[in-house]
Amino acid sequence: MDLLVDLFNDYTLRTVALGAALLGISSGALGGFALLRRQSLLGDAISHAALPGIALAFLLTGSKSPLVLVLGAGVVGWFGSVLIAALTRRTPITYDTSLGILLSVFFGFGLVLLTFIQRMPNANQAGLDSFLFGQAAALMQRDIMVIVGIGSVVLLITVLFWKEFKLISFDPDVAQTLGFPVRALEHLLTALLVAAIVIGLQTVGVVLMSAMIIAPAAAARQWTDRLGVMIVLAAIIGAVSGVGGAVSSSLVPNLPTGPIIVVVASIIVLISLLFALRRGFVFRKVREWKSGRALRVDAVLVDLYTLASQHETAGYPHSERVLNVMSTMSGTARRTLKLLETLELARPIDAERWALTSEGEERARRVIDRQFGGRS
């Protein structure tokens, strides 16, 4: 409870948590599209490529206003994404190599500019470095205003173009034949991704911003097959990671906010991969085990039925050893027979022989019907 009280009373914590939450919402939502379009690493490239934009904005205007810096980062980041698309489309250079080149060269150029600015006389450049690793604790009201302003425009456009974005994410060819301006829509979607990235640079930094794009989306993807649900879920997971990271870094000394946000998001991904319904690892293993068991039960049941059908009564008992020989499954039939006994589908007659119960007979007939399409 103290934590909640703190969250509402402590001005800094409230500001940081709010900023991180809004950021998580917009990057989570846009990350969903990036993930589906197999552009997970584009976020990494764009966030690095945006660095010279920050330095250039400062060099040109001399202002450190968050809006100016974010705009500079946005313009250069967008330019980087256009270059990546052009390199991939028009030259023999592959997508991953384009990303690698753009990311490292632009980032290197950004470093050149930053060091250049540092050595300029009278330049009050302090604070530009914070974009490298993010300084969530230094977030101020005006930073939040920028995040809120740009973030809500991004989300609004996403909602307006929902149908179009959905179409180009799943089947750009169909979109093309239906007459949608696919190329323009792709550029718009990338521009929104760029916007979602650059507003986060100051909070989590250039290096870790890519995780804010991928992790919430990858976690959300495990829980649903519906785009709408996935995007909303990704936004929620992004917000939870943001707030979780901001709060824990304020509680524990020397815990940098950006990295802890990423760790929280990564833990959510891990949990989702393991425990998500239907897709999750654990769920899948349980399902495999269950269907394996069902197959074994059916197989032994059918064997017993086949043997018995050569006698007058379906309940005619047969030896376990015969079943072992008939079984195509690995191991012996004993475990499965025990299981059949608890399911009341078969019963032991003596130490060696087993017989079907009437329910077992019924079920065996149904299995055979299903397997042979009722021809038997």
Next chain:
Amino acid sequence: MSASIEIQLIAVTVAVACALPGVYLVLRQLAMMSDAISHAILPGIVIAFFLTEDLGSPLLIVGAALAGVLTVALVEVLRKTGLLKEDAAIGIVFPALFSVGVILIARYAGDVHLDVDAVLLGELAFAPFDRLVVGILDIPKSLAVMGVILILNVVFITLFYKELKLATFDKALAASLGFAPAVIHYALMGLVSVTAVGAFDAVGSILVVALMVAPPAAAYMLTDRLRTMLVLSAALGIVSALSGYWMARMLDASIAGSMATMAGVVFGIVLAFAPDRGLVSMARRQSRQRRAFARDMLLIHLYHHEGLPEARRECREGHLQEHLQWDPEFASTAVKTALKQDLMISQEGFLSLTESGRQHAQHALVHI
């Protein structure tokens, strides 16, 4: 040796050491793996540092290499579940590991010289101050480290040249011949990690990415032969490193950043002017083909109507736009090209074939 020459020597060594494994990364479409590994080695370095409490310990390199291989293994595990695509797996694994490294430093190593800026950005200018003295040999430590790593890379690539080549270009064949492409994959990634960690304290991890990806990509524009590509990558890496160093001197800016920038500039120049696949030569080839095609179509058109009653009407420059629906500019290019090559003559707008033009049209009719 003066500091300036020493720095350039280190830069050249780093450039070549990075370019060689980089060739295989680019060819295997694993370029972003260099980014992932160069970030993810951070926790390996930090943990090894906690164990040895010595920033100069070679165990740091071992720790980093292990972290690099761990990254590759985790990506592989995630990908194999089928729940995530490879790029998403990469994008989740390396920021998580990097974050753990940053948190470990911030929590437990605040007072030692191991900060994140140094890992990421590096500062080559300070490299000559940290020296290794063995007998009469007195060289900067990072030169010694990178020299050993360079030799390691060269030896590995020479010894396993055939295996690497096969595993890179035809994984299935490599597997069926018993070359264990998975082992080669992990060995290569281990090599990338070792190179990245050796380079990090001199030049920072982002420059590692630039030097591993940009020179091989530029070399790829120039050749189809693996051997040539390896040599060219190393050469282009050296050019980037040296020009970057001098650019940094002129601007008084970050050396690592300048080298990355120059790697990009060199790549851009090669991309534009490469003899066969470059943008300029591709554009020229395309326009030449367009002109040749237009000329052939024009000649066939004239040949088709030659000597027939409608020839007076059909065989005019203006008519091409109506009948063949050609763009006026395109039509005039075709006419100019054909006239210049003496394949046809024009009399007051009426176009007629010369003898060689007629032969050309007959030939084109069969071969188009």
